[in-house]
Amino acid sequence: MDAIEIHVNGKKLGVRVDPDTPLLYVLRNDLGLKGTRAGCAEGQCMSCTVIISGRPQTACTVPVGSVAGQAVETVESLLGEDANHPLFDCVIEEQAGQCGYCLAGILMRAKALLDRQLAPTREDITSALDGHLCRCGAHARIIRAVERAAQAARARP
């Protein structure tokens, strides 16, 4: 089995697995990046959302072979040694979660949104997140957190 090279959170990594293996299991089990959540494994709940070459996608439905050479961003990329991405900090500041299982996927969808749109409206945020399921009912806080993070991102030098 040849190694598949993927770029995860800025690092070039090689994994020796069947190319049909869903990216989800490679991230979580081979690379130890447990922040990407395993949810329905059917592409419906969106909790495993990661960003692949700038586009948010569910890691449970993407075979690792198809992302060879592409840049994959996971929720761990939002944590920094000096500073976190404002999205992460704002989720904590707003206490925008209860069980928290949906948050990692939502954070990545929101990051993809903020990466391409500096000043999203509430409707932009709601519609971007609409496919993401949250069972605890933290939606309103999550929307507030994303709005706040967008403001913070705009204020950054």
Next chain:
Amino acid sequence: MTTIASSPSLTQNPCCSDWIELSREGVVVLKSGKVEIGQGIATALVQIAADELDVAPAQVELVSGHTARGPLEAGTSSSLSIETGGRAVRLAASAVRAILLAEAAKLLQAPVEALSVAQGSIMNSGRETDLTYWSLATTVDLSAAVLEHARPKAPAERRLTGTSMPRIDLAAKAAGAGFIHDLELPGMLHGRTLDPPASGRRLECFDEAALKHAFPNVQIVRDGSFVGVIAEREDIAVRAIARAARLAGWSGGFEVRQVMRNAIAADSSAVEFVAGRGDFESAHGRRITTEIERPYLSHASIAPSCAIARWEGDALEIHSHSQAVHDMRAPLATAFGIDADKIVIIHVPGAGTYGHSGQDDAAYEAALLARAVPGRPVRVLWSRAADFSLAPLGPGAVVKAEAKVDSEGRITALSIQSQSQAHVSRSGRGGTINLVAAERLAVPMAKGAPPDVPLERGGGADRNGMPFYAVPNIHVSKRILRDLPYRTSALRALGGYANIFAIETLMDDIAAATGADPIALRLAHLDDPRAAAVISKAAEMAGWPGSQGQGEGLGLGFCQYKNRSAYCAVVARVVCDERVRLTHAWAVVDAGEAINPDGLMNQIEGGIVQSASWTLKERVTFEGDAVTTRDWEAYPILRFSEVPEIKVSLIVRPELPALGVGEAATGPTAAAIGNAVHRALGLRVRTLPITRDAILAAAEQAQGTTGTTGA
């Protein structure tokens, strides 16, 4: 000395050392049987302990839901974790502080009143001393009884409780390995189990040889109709079980009457009297009746059930996200024929589950698989379909609510009859085993029929069946249906969801029939000022009565959860066009002392959204005995574009006991939505969920008959 209100949690765990350990310098180990399920209890318990001990929250290390380390508390349910678990922690922490300060006073030859504590260091008249909790702990006996030494702080002395300390666990859950799903034990293997189409089915044929041929490195475990696979890699286990599903044929299953009302009418179970006063039948007045139906509901946790089990000889260690780790040991001991003290269960948080879903089943199945690989931990993760179709469901219910109303518009009598399957069927309650895989073994284990929760413990089908209103004649009864085949157990608020919906629907129907304002009618029948206060304030926040008709309206729902926990009033605003849209919800809550006000509000906000989701969208459907809502497309829940604007206001009473809030908004929200739809359209939808189709059906019915009937 004033008497201190105890906590049921102290009965089995009376010693300070059952709750607190000071064996590591600088660290307070706090032990609790109540577990974190997303409701913020871990943070609240740390706040309480740090407050009573005068240490920093960061110095408190919480061990919760660990059967070997204790304390043995009842499961995390019924919104009791603050009321009983939090109370026990407060008393225990205060007792530890009192014992250690008494010892310090002796050593320093100072009056105890002169001593204070800063981060666990003892101060004498504000000056530092050499003494700390940890140095003193080596000489005092912390096995002393909590109740003999407890001296909890007066409300005015508390610094941490009453503040909105951020959750201690949220960061790891947002972007770390915060869940049992993320736990990777050394040498861990991955298991998956084969899902039958429904819980009672038998495996008729299974080509094990073909599976072995296709996956030579996968271990296959079979016991009767139970099949599982174990693999080094999770993705291989997933593929192997998918192949196994194609190699399996199932038999069994049966027809079930589809319409719940008919099924309930045909059930032979007896009606039991629950509670009451006066005499409903002989009370005078015009009779007003409503009968509501709630469907079976799924817990629909975002993450499927997960567990990790490991056998070492006849000792079993399980990591589980069960809400009742202590209760699980006895049934597992019976199932495996070992002593309960050979089993250690350690709670690790999962995604929110809101009751008894598949957590315990996953633990059992992990233990079944792990037996094949002694010494190695085996992680089982259920499929999404299993979580929807094999885990217990929140039971469907029919509730009939009747009133008699005199010529002045006074309610003279109320009668409530709740009918449903049992609301709690956890293994271990009443010596029963309720593990779905146990029915599939070659020698199946008999499933017990657990009793519904008695009213002293908050009630099951009859939870909140007792109307809170000051009415002289009340009759409450229930019928627990035994003949239906569905697997049911606890889902948030149990019978309180349907009962509050029924009672509060009836109140609005009475108001409509007598020309009264729904708020005024309620206030005229309440003698508890705390109840009146939450209702009045919610009405004020919402701008009651608001605009009414033309597809727009406000509606109110109220309860005191379990008639003894938090008071909660919710006003909903709906706009009915192509569908019912819940645009706003205002809630007022009185939970006495608020340990963490923001956490409390978060629970109410979430309770509103989840109840709105049930009330507007959710229904489990069946084909015979098999659940057909097996994925998120078949079982949609409220989405970001559908959540309302929510405003929550707290009435905080620091001098009064802290009351549980986790389930307080569930019933009132449903009732508020139903009543808002009624005021918006003049139509009463009595069959949940309130979908467009349900409204059309109600409109059709209204053309044939009137909503209320005369005496």
